[in-house]
Amino acid sequence: MDYLPNILFTIILLAGIAFFVKNVRRLSRNIKVGKSISITDNKSERLKNMARIAIGQSKMVVRPVAGILHILVYVGFIIINIEVLEIIIDGIFGTHRIFAPLGMAYDLLIGAFEILALLVIVAVVLFWLRRNIIRLKRFIKPEMKGWPKQDGNLILYIELVLMLLFLTMNGADYQLQQMGAEHYTQAGMFPVSQFISGMLGDMSTASLIVLERIAWWLHIVGILFFLNYLYYSKHLHILLAFPNTYYGKLKPKGQLENLEAVTKEVRLMMDPSADPFAAPAEDAPVPEKFGASDVMDLTRIQLLNAYTCTECGRCTSECPANITGKKLSPRKIMMDTRDRLEEVGKNMEANKGEFVADGKQLLGDYISHEELWACTSCNACTEACPVSIDPLSIIMDMRQYLVMEQSAAPMDLNNMMGNIENNGAPWPFNQMDRLNWANE
Template identity: 65%
Template sequence: MMGISNIIFIVILIALAGLFAFQVSKIRRNILLGKDVDRSDRKGERFAMMARVALGQSKMVVRPLAGIMHIFIYVGFVIINLEVLEIIIDGIFGTHRIFAFLGGFYDILIGSFEILAILVLLACVVFLVRRNIGRIKRLHAREMTSWPKNDANLILIIEILLMTAFLSMNGADYVLQQKGAEHYVQAGAYPVSSLLLPVFGDLSISTLIGIERGAWWFHIIGILLFLNYLPISKHFHILLAFPNVYYAKLIPKGEFTNLSNVTDEVNLMMDPEADPYAAPPEPEEGAVPEKFGAKDVQDLHWKNLMDAYSCTECGRCTSVCPANITGKLLSPRKIMMDTRDRLAEVGKNIDQHGKDHNDGKSLLYDYITPEELWACTTCNACVDACPVNIDPLEIIVDLRRYMLMEDAKSPTEWNSMNTNIENNGAPWAFPATDRLKWAEEN
């Protein structure tokens, strides 16, 4: 029967669901600030990759301990929250365990939820210990400042509290069922929370109802608040992991996207029948000249920006980066974090000043330094290591293209090579007509 508590619940549900939708719309807007790129090809391969990497967690278990614990949390989070549907229905209509009519299947569901809940709780405790006492190097790099550290710890603590509330709610419910309390139907199996019987068994029915209702409210409001925390946290990957893997590149690692005007120049250079003195085609009226590379987030394509929001800050990319390992400034994780931070800043500027506002800042130089970018060996180790197929290398290469081709900034060692390529079509300091002289001499 619907009462005042149900009305309060409906208001809270609508408000927090609406806030979440609003936050997601802002992130979607930010992602679509990027340039267009077509990732609609080879759908079968994309679904297979998503099933293997995002659903099957294939790249997580490369590191077995962390991978298995993450699977506990991942599966537990997804499956346990199936019960949220029942909680929401109960909260709206004033019912209690509305799906109890499922009988034995309901017992299996609740029992499996409880087992998963304790596994999630234990995994979160282990992760907290590993992160704060184990002092794993990749979790304490220079880019892991106070907010990233606090964000990671906070999410683990929230999950522990939510699972504790869930088991406490079930434990009190189980005892109330045993005592024959009104409104508490005999339903569900409680392999974990029934162990709380010695704690709850001697309490009065009114006290138990207070515990059960308090845990119920804490659990569902906590989930709704947690949902609204995700868009401002690195844990938004919970929602973006699947589309991010689906839209990942399918071309071989190391194959870069060529700029059309550069490709045309190279083709002209390599074509023996081409007229090198022919005038280039006239640009269309009003056409904006194509920019080489990227300076700010709007110059990247939307998948790069989705990558930034999908980053879990796990540091697996940085831990295998040869440049980082040898002490250089480059950290692929920092590249993704900086891209996300800059994109969020651009989004706020749009909200406050309009879409044409220029704050005088850019991703390149203000967030990411040339020293970081030139340290990259383009080995693709970071791309291969990422559990959700993020590609920091695309961003690095585009930022380097801008520095080299727009700002004419490159390491001194590169200058002679670039000059030779421009003049001779090869990195060597002699013309193409002399390339076979070594063979003639032998």
């Protein structure tokens, strides 16, 4: 019976890890639905970007208030969970504060953890007020109704509860140390939880042990729950921000990707020795689909972008189309891509790993033509994103599909392209007159 808590803890720990591994595999399978591309260039620059943007939070502090609060939560939550290593060892082997022999170093660590925990609580409360009381405009856009709003608040509640449990556990532990309870040796510095300890002075040793153990168990189980909840939450960026910033676009933001098939056609047209009427070789590959109409047509990097989206809305708040009342929201583009990818993933799960056509696609069923054509391709969204997401690449790929596969460009654009083809200029003037403007 003495080992029952250790056995139970080990089972819970292994179950939490198993579910996490299952979610990682599901995530990997869904991302691999996209087209594979090889990115092996500029490794040193990519590592610098990852260190600067994902670890250093350099793009977060462009907006100082949100940036500083986010750094407090991010750094505090990550560093505090170093303590999870001690909890895991204690839980498996039945020890208590296994690292206490580190002496002063341990005392300073626990003290730092507690101060960070308090700062996390303050930041979380301020974040909640910004979302629910102040109601910043970017948090009340149409795409943020329902689950996205609930998810954002739920994450804040989880972080708040975990920090309070951490401080309660330490407060009860500190009080037991003062009372000389068995196994609760003098260890740690408690600059915050000592005030909680002061409120527990009337409790008996047995009651304090129960309180400390309940807080301890709930804290570690809560962390395992949070780890597995990440897959279903916008907070998946905690893990994916690192690969996403590494694979972020290094080319100038205004440089758009060319379709290889179109490039070959242009080269053929410009080659005076080529026969434009020659039949293609028998072993020539079948022309691929131009652009993208569904998540399978996007690259794996674009799908990684969708899963990394934090739903912070900085992209949408900077978008000139959205600011002027257009339907386009870059954040919604990423959320829709992720939702469709999840739908495709569930389809594959139900059909033994194969996708069975469901009569739906990303274009039309999730993202409308109106949204796509509202984009000015200014790249304000990619510049604003704190984790190097590129919504414009998805918009442009879907536009290519509309133009090149369906001839479904807006009338004004079709007129312009027709004028270029027939008159050599966007305007409906005779080719002989197209340079007359220069004389004026």
